[in-house]
Amino acid sequence: MIVWTVANQKGGVGKTTTTVALAGLLAEQGKRVLCIDTDPHASLTYYFGFDSEELTHSVFDVFSAGKSVNRELMRECILPTEFENLSVMPATMALATLDRKLGTQGGMGLVLKRGLASVKDDYDYVLIDVPPVLGVLMVNALACCNRVLIPVQTEFLALKGLDRMMRTLMLIQKSRGEERPYTIIPTLYDKRTNASLQTYKKLVGRYGKSVWNGMIPIDTKFRDASNEQTPPSLYAPKSRGVLAYQSLLIHLQQLELG
Known part of the structure; x- marks a missing residue:
């Protein structure tokens, strides 16, 4: 079972879109996919048509169980x-x-890791959508993953959020005594603007090979797919945004193969 945590300490960078898009593509490959929503705003939950306030059970129950979490x-x-x-x-x-x-x-930092270990034979991939706040939820999501996916909007202010995210990641790695590989994903790229291009260049200049060498473009099909509560790859399989996520998925799967 491969676990990817989708995180950034800045909101509005495309975390939920990235989670759903990759999950949809993996499911189409025949992979058994679990998406975990750890954001109190429950955007991922609503995306799949569930009203978070009408549910009997949720990820909150897992954390409430703490060390007693089981299959x-x-x-x-x-x-x-x-x-x-x-x-x-x-x-x-x-x-x-x-x-x-x-x-x-x-x-409390390893609750999710324990829980996922109990269902590791049920899924091929787990994708965790994380709120943009450093706390027990983010700590859990970073502690249990094979790789951290960090979507970064290609505009200058987003670089500040990335700096915070990288400091958090390094801090957790130091406290755990283990490396956590990460991939930075340029998102909301607008080829018509110089700002997007300059931000992309700054990302590569600062983080080198940790930056995926593609970018996720601005694509209105993402919003349309969200409105229809359907993964983008099923709603608009030939859209430029979906094709970009297909390229990203190939890259990530190659990384997992080593």
């Missing part, structure tokens, strides 16, 4: 979507209280 609870919290091979563990607003309620308890 039975994980499976209770996972919902099948209407798309083949694609399941979701939904979020609720209660996640916003997690740090205040449980953040000081020992061992």
